[in-house]
Amino acid sequence: MSETNGSLPRNDFNPALREDVELLPTIGLIECCSVARGIEVADGVLWRASVEMLFASPVHPGKYVLLFTGSVEDVRQGLDRGVELAQGDLVDRLYLPQVHPQVLVGLRRRGGHIQGRLDAIGVIETNTVASALVAADLSLKTATVDLLDLRIANGLGGKSFFTITGGVGDVRSSVAAAVRLTTASGTLARDVVIAQPHPELARHL
Numbered sequence: 221m222s223e224t225n226g227s228l229p230r231n232d233f234n235p236a237l238r239e240d241v242e243l244l245p246t247i248g249l250i251e252c253c254s255v256a257r258g259i260e261v262a263d264g265v266l267w268r269a270s271v272e273m274l275f276a277s278p279v280h281p282g283k284y285v286l287l288f289t290g291s292v293e294d295v296r297q298g299l300d301r302g303v304e305l306a307q308g309d310l311v312d313r314l315y316l317p318q319v320h321p322q323v324l325v326g327l328r329r330r331g332g333h334i335q336g337r338l339d340a341i342g343v344i345e346t347n348t349v350a351s352a353l354v355a356a357d358l359s360l361k362t363a364t365v366d367l368l369d370l371r372i373a374n375g376l377g378g379k380s381f382f383t384i385t386g387g388v389g390d391v392r393s394s395v396a397a398a399v400r401l402t403t404a405s406g407t408l409a410r411d412v413v414i415a416q417p418h419p420e421l422a423r424h425l
Contacts, residue, residue, distance in 0.1 A: 234329055234372050240400060241272040241289070243324060246301040248315045249287045249347050250306060258284020258311040264305045268422070269298035279373035285349050287327075293315050311348035320360040323353060326370030326382065338422060340388040340394040340415045341368065344402065345381040349373050351407035352380035355398035362397040363390035366373060368425050379409055383425055388415045 237243075250265070252258040253366040262276040262284075271290035279285050288298060290294045299315050344359070349372045356370055365386035372380040384394055395413050403409035414421075 223344040225365055234327055234374065235275040235277040235285065235287075237274045237287070237324075237328055238272070240351050241274065241378070243274070244289045244291065245319060246295045246317045247287060247289050247314075247319050247324075248273070248295040248302075248316075249285065249350050250299065250302040250352060251311040251313065252284045252306050252309045253282070253311050255282060255284045256307040257306060258286065261302045261305045262286045265298040265302045268301035269294040271295060271298045279349070279378070280375060281378050283349075283373060283378055285373065312348035314354050316354065316357055319353075320357050322360050322367040323357050323370070326356065326367045327353075327372070329370070335389060337419055338385050338417050340386065340391040340413060341417050341421075341425070342384045342391040342411070342413045343381060343412050344395060344398045345409040346402055346407045347409050348407050349380050351402050351405055352382055355402050356382040356384075358401055359384055359394035359398045363393040365390050365394045381409075388413075 250261055252261060265288060271288040271294050274287045274289055276286035288339055299313060303310060303313055344355050352372060360367060365384040366387050368383040370382040384391060392413055399408060399411050
C-alpha cells in the first residue's frame with residue numbers, strides 16, 4: 221500500500237519509527253556502510269545506555285542506520301559506544317539535544333496534500349542520512365520555514381534530501397545555513413532555491 225500526495229503515489233517510505241516509545245527531544249543516529257557491523261553497533265548502543273531505539277534497519281545501498289532517543293547523557297553515551305564499535309565502517313553520525321519537532325514528523329512522512337501556491341521552495345540534497353537530519357534541523361531553526369518532505373536513503377542510492385517552503389527571504393536564509401553546515405562536513409550533494417514555483421510542481425513534492 222502506498223500513501224498519496226495529491227493523486228501521485230508515495231511508495232518510497234523512510235524506515236518506520238516505533239510508535240510505542242516516548243520521543244524525547246534528544247536523538248542520536250549512527251550510519252554504517254556494513255549491515256553486519258550496524259547490527260553489532262545497535263546491540264552495543266542498547267547495552268551501554270538507557271535509550272529507546274526508534275529504528276535500526278538496513279537502508280539503500282547496503283547501509284545500516286540506527287536512530288535512538290533518550291536523555292542527553294544516555295544518548296551521548298550510546299553514541300560514543302556506537303562510534304567506537306563502528307570503527308572504519310562508520311559513514312556518519314549525529315547528536316541533536318533539541319531536535320526540531322518538524323524533523324521527527326518528516327521522518328514519519330505524514331505530510332498531506334499541499335494547498336495553494338508556494339512562495340518559494342528550497343531543497344538540500346546530501347550524501348548521508350545524518351547530514352540531512354542535522355541540516356534540516358538547522359534550516360527549521362534559522363528562519364520561518366516549514367518542512368515539506370524529508371527522504372532518507374531508501375530509493376536514493378544512499379543519499380538523502382529535504383524540501384522546505386516559506387517566504388523567499390526565509391527560504392534563502394535557511395538553505396544558506398544548511399549549505400554552510402554540509403559544505404563544512406563535505407556532505408553536500410546539491411542545493412536549490414526556487415522562487416514562485418509553478419503551481420503544478422506542488423503535486424510532485
